Amino acid sequence: MAWMRGAAVSEEDKLTREQARHVIRRAFSMLRPYKWEVVGAFAVMLGSTAAILSGPALVRYGIDRGVRKHSGGAIDRAAIGYLVVAVLALVLSRAQILLVTRLGEKFLRDLRLRVFDHIQSMSMAFFDKEQTGKLVARMTSDIDSLQELVQQGLVQFVTNTLLIVLSVVVLVAMSPMLALLCMISLPIVIVASVRFQRSSNEAYLAVRDRIGQTLSTLQEGLSGVRVIQAFGREEVQERRFTQENQAQLDAQMRAVKISARYFPVIELASVATTAAIVGLGGVLVHRDAVTVGTLAAFVLYLTNLFEPIQQLSQLFNLVQQAGAALAKLFGLLDTRSTLPERVGAVDLPAHGDIEATGVAFSYDGVTPVLAGVDLRVAPGERVALVGPTGAGKSTLAKLLSRLYDPTEGAIAFAGVDLRDATLRSLRERIVVVPQEGYLFNGTILDNVRIGRKGATDDEVIDALRMIGVEERFRAFAEGLQTEVRERGSRLSAGERQLVSLARAALANPEVLVLDEATSSLDPGTEADVEGAMNALMEGRTVLVIAHRLSTAERADRVVVVDAGGIAEVGTHEELLAREGRYAALYASWSGGLAAAS
């Protein structure tokens, strides 16, 4: 029972009437492919509610026509009718659960895939701006709260609403006067329910907040346990935690108090209404205004009426929460990608040079990161980009692979502006290997396969062999099928780097943009990585962001990037002879080495 845990929605997330209407309309438009299933589910719900409601009516029939008129046949008919209705309810509510859940889950499946595809289609600029946590939350906690509604509350919400509405209709139809009498406690119930819904929402929000804080204090106490013990501060931390813990308890007790006040009101209203129906209804029976059977039916209906009201007041929070989640998801789906493929985009030619002309770029549109960059790299040429941190080397690499578009100027491959190329052909020609080997959950083979969709195992193994690391991974207990675990934690940093290089080998691009790793590796792996890189660079156009002196030395040309522009270009020897920035950089590098040795 999800609602027992207390769903809640914060004030800023609450939807206005207009927004709510919009969200509902949009949700229904997503359900259009399942139109008939929606109709079917609703019909079944209507049917099962009607079946439940016909019970007391049959009791009335039994009493008025059977007992009062001394007709055994009428009693038998009523009982058989009741049995039929009960079986009907059994079948229908079974179908109802299955139909509604199937519909809801299909909706969620579509939504998940759409949101995920949409996120993936966004440009890098979008990912720079949005926090990872927030994006993940859209796909997890927001969709999960919808899932919770579908799994736990949706059927109840709809059937309870139907039950209340239909009960009122039936009661009025049976006896308007008694029905009116039932309404005497209604104002109190409505006021109490609305107030409960509001204050419990507030209280649950506070509880959720507090739980979050307690858990983060706990998490901190665990990750920082070594520091805490090193400084002998266990008791202080414990006191701090106890305070958080107590604050959580206080918040929980406030929520408990609110519900402990609400439930008696509903219970009293239920008994009071029954008392009123029996007391005043009895007078009406004496005046022959209503039958005994009707009175009995009313008593039975009332037993069923207050429970749904009580549940609805709690389910309402869950529904509101789901509405807010849905609104956020639709908001995300409405954000457009800034890097779409142009209409009529062409495939890039198989070979060619890469050329940047007058390229300028800024992440935020204000501070320029690159300006006036001109650079041509011939097919098969190996160029090293060097320069201080923040000079714009990595940005240049990102522009070359069109993770961003330049703000000014253009980048072309074989004479085709990258913006006019199909994204697929672009990714095949130009591949970036980032600094850190980033791995996904799955096996080593799976991870290499990221390089080219649909590659066979043999092709993947060929890629590993090509860069000379097949044996290294085969030596693992589970070989190439080794699960790398979260973020590849099963492998060392160097091994992750090797997998990442194998990926590039599998992709087999014309142009390779390598961001050399800065982190340190153990000497053995270092040699493997070096060998893999050399094998990979063979016969390709290579741009490498060099962090190692040796890499720059070996390049055909060195490009010194400084303060957002190209400061110097030339071979290693030429630049040394020029005694400019490169020479200075080289001196400080080799100086560091000299000091150590």
Place this chain on the structure above:
Amino acid sequence: MTTARSPRRAGWRLLGATIRPQRTGIIIGVVAGLVWTAAKVTIPTLTRLAIDRGVIADEPGALARWSVAMLAVGLVSAACTGTRRYLAFGIAHRAETELRRRLFAHLQRLHFAFHDRAQTGQLMSRAATDLQQIQGFVVLIPITVSNAMTVLAVAVILTLTNPGLALLALGALPLVNVAAKRFSSRIHPVSLELQQELAGVSTVVEETVTGIRVVKGFGAEPIQAARMGERTVRVYERAMRAARIRAGFMPVLDFLPALGLVAVLWYGGHQVLDGRLTIGELVAFNTYVLMLIWPLRMTGMLIAQAQRAVAAAQRVNEILSTEPEIVDRPDARPLPAGGGEVRFEGVRFGYVAGAARPVLDNLDLVIKPGEAVALVGPTGCGKTTVARLIPRFYDVDDGQVLLDGVDVRHLKLQELRHAVGIVFEDTFLFGDSVRANIAFADPEASQARVESAARLAGGHEFIERLPKGYNTLLGERGFSLSGGQRQRIALARAILADPRVLILDDATSSVDPTKEHEIRGAMAEVMAGRTTIVIAHRPATIALADRVILLDEGRIIAEGTHDQLLAENERYRQVLAQAAEQDAA
């Protein structure tokens, strides 16, 4: 069998011990529940009296009398339902809170080796999910007692009224209990699986978003989309499996009482015709049957919940019954005055008991009071281990570590830890202000002391430039600092503690070499007259030490000044050159 049963019994014991302090609340809660039950079961009887005497027989004043009586009883039951609810949740939340406090306090005291093995995520789930399971069980105790009484009372009343009808009406109801229990225990594993599949979805999302550069760089969006597709299908399947279980049970839970109602209507109706039952009794029978549905369902759930709670309590108990290994001995001594002499005598140590090769093997080392020593060596040589044995984060396997002449195992732990300050390689800062982080060892420290510690650590300038200076909040929800800045705050934290022995474990590795130069002067001041152990690989940092010790494979292979070793030792040059190549990157 005993091995399987005794942890289970320990789980129950823990549950018992947790709720025992609250017995007054439980008793009042149970009493309120019983009064509520009494009131509840009276109402249909009053309805019957009102119908039979007031409506059918029309005795004068009967209608008014019984209606008012119903209202009065309604007041009592309402008051009791509120009280019972308040107490039940109160007890459960308090029990949960107390267990969480104990868990935290205990975890804080468990030794390093425990935390090396334990996964934070696992421990977190003990404190979150498992405690919630326990709470969910405790909350049901008072209502279960009144539910049981309701069932009993109704059974008695109905049997006294009309035994035959009672049997027909209630006959199918025990099945509700059975079905509810079976439902609860069948749905639980499936919903756990569903939770796991949902976690799987979030893994794919998370790694795609964090690894988006790789995904985009290779145009691997379709691959990730396919993985997502697989995941969503699995979620869909699990969700539908849960739905099928629900669809199988929930309607049955409604159907069984309906059978009772059919029996009441049919058999009861005929009994009324025969004059053996009144109409009021017929209506009352109906209401009574409806009244039993929830108690029976809940009892079934309680049984399943109790099983989960005991399993959870077992896991919590496993942690609580782990004894902290590094504690004060009964005869622990205070730390004598001294200059901070550190002595390793024949120390053997390994993280894994019985490992083929210990990390430290028969290590002898003396560091004189006030001396500054640099430990140098390749990765895995044992230098960090040396640092961690001095404040007794681990106990040695053989030999002893002495501080000012006393084996650290004989010292009062608090005093030892205050006397030895350590700056770890991976900096941990708390989600608190910069000030609070620096003043961690002494929250009462004056601003002047905090600032002077920050100055010595080379942090004052950048801290002043932070948005709120020393009051800037750090951590997840606060400001994020660079690695070098974090290290400088950690350094200031150790300086403020003013320890007798200061250990810097690669503590300035992330500080930009150009900035480290700024710290160096101040560091000399910190180290003056204080025993200092520096683990470092930058020549400039090593130069701060009076003496350099070269460690390899858990042994000392050379010692001397930096210049001496540089001139004479090939291995020393190798180690430094390797570090420098990495550092230049």
